[in-house]
Structure formats: C-alpha cells, structure tokens
Amino acid sequence: MAESPSALTLSVPEFSAPMTGQQTFTLSSYRGKTLVLFFYPKDNTPGCTAESLRFRDLYPQFQAANTEIFGISRDSIRSHDNFKGKLEMPFELISDPDEAVCALFNVMKQKMMYGKQVRGIERSTFIIDAAGKLVKEWRGVKVPGHVDAVLEYVKTLA
Numbered sequence: 001m002a003e004s005p006s007a008l009t010l011s012v013p014e015f016s017a018p019m020t021g022q023q024t025f026t027l028s029s030y031r032g033k034t035l036v037l038f039f040y041p042k043d044n045t046p047g048c049t050a051e052s053l054r055f056r057d058l059y060p061q062f063q064a065a066n067t068e069i070f071g072i073s074r075d076s077i078r079s080h081d082n083f084k085g086k087l088e089m090p091f092e093l094i095s096d097p098d099e100a101v102c103a104l105f106n107v108m109k110q111k112m113m114y115g116k117q118v119r120g121i122e123r124s125t126f127i128i129d130a131a132g133k134l135v136k137e138w139r140g141v142k143v144p145g146h147v148d149a150v151l152e153y154v155k156t157l158a
Contacts, residue, residue, distance in 0.1 A: 010134045017072075017101050019092040020080050025070060027132065034067040034157050035128040036150055037094075039107045041121045043075045043083035047143050051123070052087055054147035059090045061151055065158040066130070070094050072101055073121060107139075125150055129157055 016026040027035075038055065040048040055062075055069050062069055069091040075083070080093035094101065102108050102121060109122040125146070127136040136153055138146065 012128055012132055012134050013104065015101060015104060017094045017096055018077055019070070019094045020077065020084050021092055023092065025092070025094050027128075030068055030128075031132055032130050034065065034130055034154050036062065036067060036069045036125060036154065037072055037105070037128065038069070038123075038125045038150075039072045039102065039105065039121050040123055042073060043079045043093075044086075047123070048073070049087065051141075051143045051147065052083070052089060054143070055091065056087060056089050058147055058151050062154060065151070065154045067154045067158075072096055074099060074102070127153060127157075 012027060014027050016024050019025045038051065040051060042048055052071060055071070059069065070093070071091070072094040074097050075095060076097060077095045080095055084093055096102055099108060105124065105126060107122050107124045108119060110117055111120050111122070113120075122139060123141040123143075125138045125141060126134060127150070129135045135157070138150070
C-alpha cells in the first residue's frame with residue numbers, strides 16, 4: 001500500500017461526472033465535507049465487491065466524520081445502479097466510461113490479467129479535504145484492512 005509524500009495538499013480541479021441516482025457529481029458541491037474517492041476496476045468482481053461492502057458497512061462512521069464516499073469505475077450508470085442496488089450501498093457510484101476522471105487522478109495502468117497485459121484502473125483511494133485539497137492517496141490498494149485505514153485517516157480531519 002504505497003502512499004505519496006505528505007507534501008500533497010494539491011487543489012483538485014473542478015470536475016463533474018454522471019453518477020447513480022440520476023445525478024451528476026460536481027466536486028464544488030461537496031465543499032465543507034471530506035471526500036473519499038475510491039477507484040476500482042469493475043462492478044461485481046470479488047475485490048471490488050469486498051471493498052464496496054466494507055465502505056458500506058462503515059458508512060455511518062464516515063458520515064460521523066463529515067465524510068462522503070464515492071466509488072468510481074469505467075462501468076456504465078446502468079451497471080452501477082445494479083451493483084449499488086445489489087449491495088445496498090448508501091453512497092453513489094460515479095461512471096467514467098471516457099476515463100476523464102481516471103486521467104485526472106492518473107489511475108489507468110497496464111496490468112497483468114490471466115497472463116495478458118491489459119489496461120485498467122489501478123485500485124486507488126483519494127482523500128479530498130473540506131477545502132478541496134487532495135490530502136492523502138493510496139495506490140495499488142490491497143482490499144483487506146484498507147477501508148479501516150481510510151476511516152482512521154478521515155477521523156483525524158474531522
């Protein structure tokens with residue numbers, strides 16, 4: 001679980017993207033709250049399901065820390081709606097089929113899958129503080145224990 005230097009605190013440029021609930025995510029709409037943006041490869045896959053379930057189960061604690069959670073992948077809104085409903089997620093999922101948000105956070109990587117090189121999302125999590133600054137990131141995330149570490153970090157910001 002690599003993390004970047006503490007000298008992060010970069011302003012995140014304004015962006016918007018479609019999300020579940022027939023809504024549009026716009027970064028500036030969440031000023032005053034801490035944001036967790038977790039990028040994952042694909043809906044309904046084992047690792048992505050496990051990570052999403054853990055965020056779901058700890059959601060009340062994230063809310064108590066003035067934090068909103070958003071999952072992001074290249075899947076369609078329809079796929080996201082089904083995934084969200086199946087897992088009863090209380091947070092929204094952002095659809096990024098054109099990879100614009102992925103590019104902003106530099107999460108598209110060459111990966112090995114079943115012995116073949118494929119281009120996909122590197123599982124990554126980013127924390128944006130109430131002022132819109134990127135204050136923490138995790139790249140190449142391994143699911144076990146990760147969501148708990150994210151929660152502990154956001155509690156330090158509350």
